[in-house]
Amino acid sequence: xxxxxxxxxxxxxxxxxxxxxxxxxxxxxxxxxxxxxxxxxxxxxxxxxxxxxxxxxxxxxxxxxxxxxxxxxxxxxxxxxxxxxxxxxxxxxxxxxxxxxxxxxxxxxxxxxxxxxxxxxxxxxxxxxxxxxxxxxxxxxxxxxxxxxxxxxxxxxxxxxxxxxxxxxxxxxxxxxxxxxxxxxxxxxxxxxxxxxxxxxxxxxxxxxxxxxxxxxxxxxxxxxxxxxxxxxxxxxxxxxxxxxxxxxxxxxxxxxxxxxxxxxxxxxx
Amino acid sequence: xxxxxxxxxxxxxxxxxxxxxxxxxxxxxxxxxxxxxxxxxxxxxxxxxxxxxxxxxxxxxxxxxxxxxxxxxxxxxxxxxxxxxxxxxxxxxxxxxxxxxxxxxxxxxxxxxxxxxxxxxxxxxxxxxxxxxxxxxxxxxxxxxxxxxxxxxxxxxxxxxxxxxxxxxxxxxxxxxxxxxxxxxxxxxxxxxxxxxxxxxxxxxxxxxxxxxxxxxxxxxxxxxxxxxxxxxxxxxxxxxxxxxxxxxxxxxxxxx
Numbered sequence: 001x002x003x004x005x006x007x008x009x010x011x012x013x014x015x016x017x018x019x020x021x022x023x024x025x026x027x028x029x030x031x032x033x034x035x036x037x038x039x040x041x042x043x044x045x046x047x048x049x050x051x052x053x054x055x056x057x058x059x060x061x062x063x064x065x066x067x068x069x070x071x072x073x074x075x076x077x078x079x080x081x082x083x084x085x086x087x088x089x090x091x092x093x094x095x096x097x098x099x100x101x102x103x104x105x106x107x108x109x110x111x112x113x114x115x116x117x118x119x120x121x122x123x124x125x126x127x128x129x130x131x132x133x134x135x136x137x138x139x140x141x142x143x144x145x146x147x148x149x150x151x152x153x154x155x156x157x158x159x160x161x162x163x164x165x166x167x168x169x170x171x172x173x174x175x176x177x178x179x180x181x182x183x184x185x186x187x188x189x190x191x192x193x194x195x196x197x198x199x200x201x202x203x204x205x206x207x208x209x210x211x212x213x214x215x216x217x218x219x220x221x222x223x224x225x226x227x228x229x230x231x232x233x234x235x236x237x238x239x240x241x242x243x244x245x246x247x248x249x250x251x252x253x254x255x256x257x258x259x260x261x262x263x264x265x266x267x268x269x270x
Numbered sequence: 271x272x273x274x275x276x277x278x279x280x281x282x283x284x285x286x287x288x289x290x291x292x293x294x295x296x297x298x299x300x301x302x303x304x305x306x307x308x309x310x311x312x313x314x315x316x317x318x319x320x321x322x323x324x325x326x327x328x329x330x331x332x333x334x335x336x337x338x339x340x341x342x343x344x345x346x347x348x349x350x351x352x353x354x355x356x357x358x359x360x361x362x363x364x365x366x367x368x369x370x371x372x373x374x375x376x377x378x379x380x381x382x383x384x385x386x387x388x389x390x391x392x393x394x395x396x397x398x399x400x401x402x403x404x405x406x407x408x409x410x411x412x413x414x415x416x417x418x419x420x421x422x423x424x425x426x427x428x429x430x431x432x433x434x435x436x437x438x439x440x441x442x443x444x445x446x447x448x449x450x451x452x453x454x455x456x457x458x459x460x461x462x463x464x465x466x467x468x469x470x471x472x473x474x475x476x477x478x479x480x481x482x483x484x485x486x487x488x489x490x491x492x493x494x495x496x497x498x499x500x501x502x503x504x505x506x507x508x509x510x511x512x513x514x515x516x517x518x519x520x521x522x523x524x525x526x527x
Binding site for chain 1: 339340342343347364406410412438441453456
């Protein structure tokens, strides 16, 4: 696309606007809070508890999503079967579902009066008001992000590579682990980054399904919400937000580096 | 997801267009020449002020309900509104000190009560101290949470500690406390007597004795930069002496002394 053309200039202006709009609020947070206040706020017990809880729960949720989601995505990405479109749409539904709706849905399924409520109670597991409930909510909202990318990544694999491995005598698991996984690395990494970021920022479903209690269920976003309305709490909210932004950026960069492969650049993009 | 093929395309566009039209129609409506009043009210006022606003003559009232602390924070951040009705006197007084609202007036009183789902076995405040009881209260900065801690503060230390140890969640607004009790997730929650009325069939009430009751006073004020202070003050007057007072009484609020 020629940048000097009328349309080219328009597109350039649009890109600049989009960039400015997305970057400004992030920059504003760091402009509004002094480094001293940032460190002070991090020293507060409730802030540390919230960040530690967010870290623990998102790590566990993402680990489960990876463990269960990767083989699932492999199957869904490479096998054609009747109703495949429907299955894929069902998996992607939480993506467009408002988080509060997700919270209600989880209550309706796993809450004390829910569809599986009695069964859950019998096993002795508790979700509502427990950290386990936070992890469940995080899995529900973040899994579709990973699955979507993973399915696309596995579907895009060159079937000849997999065939070659099979004809050389590799069993299905070996094909998956040594050929498919490395091949889909980029898509899996980007899915991981999206899922983790989504889990880190989850608020509505956690609040409705698991509740909010310091150290047990009050994740960083919930702590920010609570701090915002406390007298003198806006600074604490700013500081927590700044930390979350830094952590999210680190996750994004780290995971992208993990999946980066200089040899495979999309040739369609000039 | 596959894109619509040639055969499906008109159907797909028609579907999307129908959604856009439906949402637009739902969003439109109400564009009249009447002045608009924006009221920010505590969650526990949802029913009473909702009714009052719907029937308010001379202006279209748009009400928004949330925890009073949230509303106060938003007003401080510059939220545009005409009236702030809080579940306490503290937040309006603080805003008045900062010059953000006019002098607040107490327009209603309320009482705290414990609600519990049917069959929970909770019959008295003492039962709340039993280990394993799941209690939900308000976040400390939301009025109902502060009032709850006042009640607990008047109990003997041992009982207070045991009850606090049973708290499983500190919700940002009283309606959330009520919801967790009404849907059976919690064994008990501290809410206002007026809230218990809204879910009469779903929960049982355990009264909080008078000597433990805090002074629950609701205060309201007109915002200093309200677009229509005259209408706003009329709204407040109605809360004190007119149809608003009747709606408050009907919902179970006590009159201001």
